Amino acid sequence: MEQTVLVFCCFTVCFTQVDSSTVMRCSVNATFHFVEDQTPNITCSGFPVGYWSLTGPPTGGQELRIGDCSSCAPVGACSCKTNTTDYSITRNGDISTLFFVDNLSGNNRSTITCSREDNNTCVTSTINIIKAPVLCQHANNCIEIVEDQPTPITCQGAQDKDIYWSVTRPSTPENRIGNCSKCATKSHLPCTCHTHNGDYSITRTGDKTTAVSILQFVNNVATNDNSTIKCSAPEDNQPLVSVSIKVIPAYRLPACNNSKVALYENSNRRIRCEGMELSQDMYWSITYPNMTEHTVAECGNCENEMCPQCDVKIDDFSVERNQTFSVLRMTAGNDRDKEGAIVKCSKLNNATNHQCQLSIRYPGAPENSSLVVDSNFTVTGRVQVNKVYEPDGSVACLWYHSPDNVSIEDVPTSAIHLNLFSFTDDNGLEYLRGTCTMTMQLNASEMTHYFHVEIQPGGGRTFADTVTIVKPGPNLTTTCPDYVTEGSDLTCECSHCTAQHGNPPATISWRDVTGTAVLHLPSVHRNLNGTEFVCTSVWGEETPDGVLSSENYTLLVAYDEPEPEPFPWVVVAVVVGATVLVIIIVIAIVVVVYRRRGNIVMT
Structure with a gap:
């Protein structure tokens, strides 16, 4: 199981398990255990990294600078300059990561140093390379047997009983291999054993205190891979011996997983074959899809502990032969053309070989990472x-959450969304690019959350960013004026005081008026004079504990009293004038009538 260890400054840590990604911290000297032919990485953080260096057997004990990050900007992603193709280095702010690209075993018993920009050494860590494959590393009662050098299995503890051996292969029932009678202890003669399968040989010897039975593999050793072999007494419920078998090919490609070996385009293009003896000649071959097998190179033996140069037949490759292993490198040509090809390393007589299919990939790297958290404590x-x-x-895109910067937990894949689309580069090769997003619910506790991200295929887990939860301050303030003139609009805002907004910010609203921090009243009327408005701040759920504080605002409306209207003298004058006129007319009519009547009488 892969384990990542994150360590705080000034703590001393001892690593005893295999790591594929390990974070180094300031002033921590540790030993990192890596399996050869994997592509682990080391991250150095906590200060601006200036350079990386290597000191060890490959450098004759002298410090060799392998990468320089001093020209990187203080913020943003940057690819550091490297002095060898065995490594690639990136830096993003105070985070720098060294990726092992090639020749991982060359770092064995060496120290990797990560230094500040001012060249003061901060971290020195020892690299321990574990020989691959380590098939039984995490399995109980498991033994590894090399195909042409099988290890015998010993059973003892039943000197006075008959015993039998059995094998259980994947998806098949238990099958008896052979049985042995109990030993005649007085004669000290070998016990009688019978085998039911010519692929195994069984013997048993005994005396007064013990009886030992040994099973040896004779033929078809590879058929025992992932099988379980038992030694039992018929009358006992528990077997005397029960072991799982992992068969290692005599010639083996350790990087071959699920019958495929992954090579990274234009970078990690190295395949290692191991298991050969000094006296053995060997060769490499490649078989492209729908084509016949082609010999890549032939390598002579190393009987005098001096390995000759390999005779390379195809210019796209280079081959090296050591005493116990050989390395095939792709040096030219289009890597993508080798997709699906079968690579094989073998004895020259082809009696023992191991082959694997090439899978050509381009490693993805997460860039321009960002984290934001909303008022519901959902981080994106x-x-x-x-x-x-x-x-x-x-x-694939994987996110990891570290609530304490030590332990790491997986973010559920259901919370991760990868959106990629294809594009073609200037060489006509198709790739993918896009974005990867993640959402996760956090709690309302004040703390810093650390997040890491990984792209597969890629260089492993890398640090992404942090989110710090900070509770807002208790004090609110508003921009509301003391008075508002009647008929004008009121627009003002309520907020926390400067530097007290918190993260995520609190939800601020004017209770029973608006769901936002803005109070807007058009054409204010005098009937609102003296109205009290309440601004509240809520952080998290709206509970009594969630309401952080409130601020009251009393609206005062400024308006003028109307002046009394002037007395209407004109109207009075008109009315009086009209009345006088009517009176005059009436008098005139009376006079006229009177005179007429007088004339009539006089006549």
Whole structure:
């Protein structure tokens, strides 16, 4: 099981398990255990990294600078300059990561140093390379047997009983291999054993205190891979011996997993074959899809502990032969053309070989990471993937959460969304690029959350960013004026005081008026004079504990009293004038009538 260890400054840590990604911290000297032919990485953080260096057997004990990050900007992603193709180095702010690209075993018993920009050494860590494959490393009662050098299995503890041996292969029932009678202890003669399968040989010897039975593999050793072999007494419920078998090919490609070996385009293009003896000649071959097998190189033996140069037949490759292993490198040509090809390393007589299919990939790297958290304490993470390729398109994005910067937990895949689309580069090769987002619910506790992200295929887990939860301050303030003139609009805002907003910010609203921090009242009327408005701040759920504080605002409306209207003298004058006129007319009529009557009488 892969384990990642994150360590705080000034703590001393001892690593005893195999790591594929390990974080180094300031002033921590540790030993990192890596399995050869894997592609682990080391991250150095906590200060601006200036350079990386290597000191060990490959450098004759002298410090060799392998990468320089001093020209990187203080913020943002940067590819550091490297002095060897065995490593690639990136830096993003105070985070720098060294990736092992090639020749991992060359770092054995060496120290990797990560230094500040001012060249003061901060971290020195020892690299221990574990020989691959380590098939039984995490299994109980498991033994590894080399195909042409099988290890015998010993059973003892039943000197006075008959015993039998059995094998249980994957998806098949238990099958008896052979049985042995109990030993005649007085004669000290070998016990009688019978085998039911010519692929095994069984013997048993005994005396007064013990009886030992030994099973040896004779033929078809590879058929025992992933099988369980038992030694039992018929009348006992528990077997005397029960072991799982992992068969290692005599010639083996340790990087071959599930019958495929992954090579990274234009970078990690190295395949290692091991298991040969000094006296053995060997060769490499490649078989392209729908084509016949072609010999890549032939290598002579190393009987005098001096290995000759290999005779390379195809210019796209280079081959090296050591006393116990050989390395095939792709040096030219289009890597993508080798997709699906079968590579094989073998004895010259082809009696023992191991072959694996090539899978050409381009490692993706997360870039421009960002994290934001909303008022519901939901954090959203986002990274860019500018270039990645996997033959069957099965690119994956993984996020990891560290609530304490020590332990790491997986973010559920259901909370991760990878959005990629294809593009073609200037050489006509197709790749994928896009974004990977993640959402996760946090709690309302004040603390810092650390997040890491990984693109598969890629260089492993890398640090992304942090989110710090900070509770807002208790004090609120508003921009509301003391008075508002009647008829004008009121617009003002309520907020926390400067530097007390918190993260995530609190939800601020004017209770029973608006769901936002803005109070807007158009054409204010005098009937609102003296109205009290309440601004509240809620952090988390709206409970009594969630209401942080409130601020009251009393609206005062400024308006003028109307002046009394002037007395209407004109109207009075008109009315009086009209009345006088009517009176005059009436008098005139009376006079006229009177005179007429007088004339009539006089006549």
